[in-house]
Amino acid sequence: ASLPLPPALGWPSKRRSRQSCHRCSPSSAPPPPPPRRPRPPPMSLALGDWVSVRGHEGQVRYFGATGFSEGMWAGIELQAAVGRNDGAVRGVRYFSCAPRHGLFVPASQCVKIDGPSDSGSGAPDLADAWVKVEGADEGAALKAGQESQKVIDYLTAQYPHGATPDKAPALKKERSSGGFFGGRSSSRARVKNQLSQGGDEAYATLLAEIDLPPDYAGPCFESRPTAADAAALLAHVKRHVAASEGSAAASSAAVPHRIAMQLLLWARQHFSNVGNIVDISIAQGRVVVVGDTHGQLADFCWLLRSHGPPTLENVYLINGDVADRGAHAVEIFLLIIAFLLAEPAAMHLNRGNHESLDMNVRGFHEGGGFATEVGAKYDSAMFTLFQDVFNLLPLATRVNSEVLVLHGGLSRTNSATLAQISAIDRRRPIPVAPVNAEDMLFFDLMWADPRAVDGVGLSAVRGAGCATFGPDITRRFCEINRLRMVIRSHEVPKSLSGVQVQHAGRLVTIFSASNYCGRIGNTGGTMLLTPALDYQLMEHWAPTVSELLVMEAEEEAEKAPSTPKENPSEKRKSFSAQANELMRADVLQKMKELVCEHKPALAQFYEQHAGGSDIITRETAIGGLREVVPTPLPWDDFLTELVGDAALLSDEDDAVRFRLFLGRYRVAHEQEGWQADLLSSLHDALTHKDLKSTLAFFDPNEDGVVTYEELVEVLVDHSMGIPEASLKALAATLLGQGQTQLPTSSLLARLHVTYRDVTAEAADAAAEVRQAPEWAEQLLATVARQCALRKRDSEQLFRSFDSNADGVVSYGEFQAAMLRLGGYEVDTLTDEQRASIEQMLLDLAAWVDQRKTGAIKYIDFIDAFRILEAPQDGSTEAVPGAIHRRDSESLGLSLISQMMEQLCSLFYQHRWSLQRAFEYFDANGDGVLTPEEFGTALRALSELSKASDVSFSLDLEIGRA
Numbered sequence: 001a002s003l004p005l006p007p008a009l010g011w012p013s014k015r016r017s018r019q020s021c022h023r024c025s026p027s028s029a030p031p032p033p034p035p036r037r038p039r040p041p042p043m044s045l046a047l048g049d050w051v052s053v054r055g056h057e058g059q060v061r062y063f064g065a066t067g068f069s070e071g072m073w074a075g076i077e078l079q080a081a082v083g084r085n086d087g088a089v090r091g092v093r094y095f096s097c098a099p100r101h102g103l104f105v106p107a108s109q110c111v112k113i114d115g116p117s118d119s120g121s122g123a124p125d126l127a128d129a130w131v132k133v134e135g136a137d138e139g140a141a142l143k144a145g146q147e148s149q150k151v152i153d154y155l156t157a158q159y160p161h162g163a164t165p166d167k168a169p170a171l172k173k174e175r176s177s178g179g180f181f182g183g184r185s186s187s188r189a190r191v192k193n194q195l196s197q198g199g200d201e202a203y204a205t206l207l208a209e210i211d212l213p214p215d216y217a218g219p220c221f222e223s224r225p226t227a228a229d230a231a232a233l234l235a236h237v238k239r240h241v242a243a244s245e246g247s248a249a250a251s252s253a254a255v256p257h258r259i260a261m262q263l264l265l266w267a268r269q270h271f272s273n274v275g276n277i278v279d280i281s282i283a284q285g286r287v288v289v290v291g292d293t294h295g296q297l298a299d300f301c302w303l304l305r306s307h308g309p310p311t312l313e314n315v316y317l318i319n320g321d322v323a324d325r326g327a328h329a330v331e332i333f334l335l336i337i338a339f340l341l342a343e344p345a346a347m348h349l350n351r352g353n354h355e356s357l358d359m360n361v362r363g364f365h366e367g368g369g370f371a372t373e374v375g376a377k378y379d380s381a382m383f384t385l386f387q388d389v390f391n392l393l394p395l396a397t398r399v400n401s402e403v404l405v406l407h408g409g410l411s412r413t414n415s416a417t418l419a420q421i422s423a424i425d426r427r428r429p430i431p432v433a434p435v436n437a438e439d440m441l442f443f444d445l446m447w448a449d450p451r452a453v454d455g456v457g458l459s460a461v462r463g464a465g466c467a468t469f470g471p472d473i474t475r476r477f478c479e480i481n482r483l484r485m486v487i488r489s490h491e492v493p494k495s496l497s498g499v500q501v502q503h504a505g506r507l508v509t510i511f512s513a514s515n516y517c518g519r520i521g522n523t524g525g526t527m528l529l530t531p532a533l534d535y536q537l538m539e540h541w542a543p544t545v546s547e548l549l550v551m552e553a554e555e556e557a558e559k560a561p562s563t564p565k566e567n568p569s570e571k572r573k574s575f576s577a578q579a580n581e582l583m584r585a586d587v588l589q590k591m592k593e594l595v596c597e598h599k600p601a602l603a604q605f606y607e608q609h610a611g612g613s614d615i616i617t618r619e620t621a622i623g624g625l626r627e628v629v630p631t632p633l634p635w636d637d638f639l640t641e642l643v644g645d646a647a648l649l650s651d652e653d654d655a656v657r658f659r660l661f662l663g664r665y666r667v668a669h670e671q672e673g674w675q676a677d678l679l680s681s682l683h684d685a686l687t688h689k690d691l692k693s694t695l696a697f698f699d700p701n702e703d704g705v706v707t708y709e710e711l712v713e714v715l716v717d718h719s720m721g722i723p724e725a726s727l728k729a730l731a732a733t734l735l736g737q738g739q740t741q742l743p744t745s746s747l748l749a750r751l752h753v754t755y756r757d758v759t760a761e762a763a764d765a766a767a768e769v770r771q772a773p774e775w776a777e778q779l780l781a782t783v784a785r786q787c788a789l790r791k792r793d794s795e796q797l798f799r800s801f802d803s804n805a806d807g808v809v810s811y812g813e814f815q816a817a818m819l820r821l822g823g824y825e826v827d828t829l830t831d832e833q834r835a836s837i838e839q840m841l842l843d844l845a846a847w848v849d850q851r852k853t854g855a856i857k858y859i860d861f862i863d864a865f866r867i868l869e870a871p872q873d874g875s876t877e878a879v880p881g882a883i884h885r886r887d888s889e890s891l892g893l894s895l896i897s898q899m900m901e902q903l904c905s906l907f908y909q910h911r912w913s914l915q916r917a918f919e920y921f922d923a924n925g926d927g928v929l930t931p932e933e934f935g936t937a938l939r940a941l942s943e944l945s946k947a948s949d950v951s952f953s954l955d956l957e958i959g960r961a
Contacts, residue, residue, distance in 0.1 A: 266337070294329070412440070
């Protein structure tokens with residue numbers, strides 16, 4: 001039978017200190033959602049009307065016909081500087097406003113509003129977009145974790161001991177290191193599996209080698225801390241953090257290494273003895289439920305001050321996601337552990353989706369940061385110990401048998417039971433790629449989100465298989481498990497308050513990090529739960545740790561509570577303008593990254609809709625972004641900033657040059673010189689081939705012509721993972737505008753120009769330009785000019801040198817041909833002159849033979865004669881297949897930039913798989929790989945891509961690269 005529903009919730013406006021309190025009330029009902037602003041009918045605007053345009057608010061300053069386009073246009077003065085003009089277009093002034101505050105749009109694009117919002121520019125919309133960006137980052141982490149898991153499984157099967165094929169096992173390697181693990185220059189810690197497997201004994205050995213710093217003035221623990229010890233540690237942490245705010249010491253550890261490791265070892269023992277679901281029974285007092293804090297120490301300290309320290313009558317339940325994003329997750333964890341060890345029944349900690357290796361290893365800007373924080377404050381051994389503790393944290397807590405507190409959400413199966421949750425093997429990383437029902441239940445407990453409609457679905461924001469669950473799922477779960485309600489965390493409520501009641505009161509979200517990430521201006525929330533399971537929902541805006549210490553000092557001096565100047569609502573309102581600016585910058589940056597990541601697919605979409613032009617409409621530009629990029633973001637609000645002024649075709653902002661737009665974004669390597677090195681290695685591969693092999697490389701049927709299809713096939717076979725669509729574009733570029741085939745020698749000349757242009761640039765930078773002997777320059781130019789005038793290409797010239805037709809030119813063959821082509825009158829020379837010339841030609845042959853193999857290969861021959869130069873006699877007739885020097889730079893650099901952009905994008909998209917593969921072979925953790933290990937890791941990823949659906953391919957000569 002169905003259990004009685006929990007009481008309906010009212011939302012009185014009473015405020016307390018910096019907190020606001022929402023008491024449960026059986027007689028009141030939740031207020032209806034705010035009505036949506038209706039879209040006005042077209043052409044219903046009047047001067048002075050307030051409107052929302054593309055997510056921005058402004059006032060109608062002009063409405064009528066214009067000289068720049070047909071129809072009725074509205075001239076809007078926007079509140080923010082995100083417009084296109086100052087009220088004038090093409091020399092005609094329609095109204096006056098500040099630069100970039102004016103925008104003209106058709107009336108149909110305006111939505112009339114009552115007036116400017118408090119924030120001035122649609123704060124809820126920006127906050128929603130920012131939260132979607134956060135969700136996209138988390139989804140990307142999950143996807144990367146799924147791919148990385150396949151990589152590790154494959155490497156473990158192929159190289160069970162981390163051994164490379166041509167050297168001893170990597171576990172035994174020894175080499176000096178300048179990296180983090182030999183010193184402290186790196187910023188990210190990593191898991192040391194051997195240490196974790198060594199258990200207590202291995203950690204005890206490390207602990208014995210760590211001393212307390214001589215200037216440490218905080219509490220020391222010879223045994224498990226008492227409540228007084230935990231309070232003393234809290235006071236020390238606050239003083240340390242306040243003293244270092246804004247300085248270089250802000251990232252230093254507040255808790256010494258030895259004390260931190262000892263606390264974690266005690267926590268490891270404690271959590272080893274608890275179940276998946278912890279039961280709390282209270283007959284008096286209350287439970288303080290705390291949601292995500294994400295390293296925001298100020299919120300955690302404020303909550304301890306507001307609600308009092310943990311005691312048996314003031315029990316704290318921290319509902320996960322302490323790790324990542326904020327700078328002080330380490331200190332929050334250690335404080336939680338200290339209070340928990342002092343009185344285990346007064347402090348409880350659930351696991352969140354961020355208490356997970358796959359999230360922690362990502363950077364702060366990608367939703368992670370905990371590995372970076374631990375690396376800066378301690379070392380990899382501590383990071384490994386943290387992961388050991390995370391893998392032991394309980395999955396849920398039940399209060400008085402009727403309220404279940406878990407981090408994420410409910411299972412998509414609609415039939416999950418507490419018994420099934422209790423049976424999960426939790427002592428492992430959170431499964432990112434569930435393979436069975438148990439994994440899926442574990443995953444959903446950490447990652448699922450509620451939705452307003454019945455049923456289950458997939459999250460459009462998080463992606464990566466994350467589920468959403470409706471009110472019917474919550475109701476069914478409560479009925480099956482005889483629960484009154486479920487409390488969860490995991491996301492900022494859309495109302496930007498720290499609390500949200502959903503699913504007819506059966507589901508409550510608590511999010512405790514106020515002004516999350518210093519960006520969105522939300523209040524933090526907590527729940528105070530009584531023994532009768534009545535509750536109060538509290539909101540707060542935390543002061544900084546420094547401000548909190550000042551308040552505490554005032555209280556100590558005056559023996560009276562300090563009076564805050566602003567309540568949470570007022571504080572949020574005063575911050576809203578700054579929040580908008582910060583959120584907008586974050587959302588725009590994420591959009592740029594997504595455009596960059598999906599650039600090839602966007603280009604293909606726009607080409608299909610451009611009708612042979614490079615101009616598309618604004619609607620097509622937005623439609624492509626929505627179609628190609630999986631993250632649902634307000635692209636129309638940001639399009640002007642994304643495409644840039646140069647790509648906007650007109651002042652009215654209604655057309656876009658999509659090639660200029662996409663050309664703004666690319667993944668680049670911070671050191672550009674590596675491009676020449678890579679091209680050189682590919683060039684080297686051709687220098688080992690004779691004439692026939694070189695020509696057959698591109699022309700397998702040996703008909704003397706390379707067709708578009710043949711060239712695409714070659715590029716795909718040697719693609720280095722570049723998408724086929726981009727390779728087809730490269731093939732078209734190489735063949736030339738409108739060409740479907742090219743003589744093989746001409747194609748090689750074009751490839752060679754590209755190589756020469758890039759390597760010459762790199763050589764110029766290094767002041768090591770390879771030049772022919774000064775006396776030989778004129779001779780080489782004379783031969784090249786004769787070939788051009790005779791319409792002879794490089795292949796024909798090479799064959800004339802190769803008298804025995806063996807595919808290479810010996811030094812003797814080179815000498816004889818040059819005597820003939822150079823115009824030397826041998827019969828008129830003295831023996832001494834002839835011997836001198838012959839020796840000089842042999843020296844020149846040795847110079848042409850760049851690899852000193854004793855015979856000149858075709859690719860080196862092309863380099864020496866440069867037949868791709870324009871004729872020296874001023875003729876404008878092109879040599880077949882030749883590229884004039886004035887055009888070669890454009891073609892070469894365009895080709896190289898495309899290739900290198902795609903290669904960089906490939907590495908960027910698969911950076912986490914690469915990282916996991918590299919770390920697998922880097923067993924001693926020094927951050928350094930031998931060339932053999934590096935090559936083995938890349939080859940393994942390429943092999944994996946052929947054997948599975950992991951989209952990674954890197955077919956290149958790894959040893960040379």
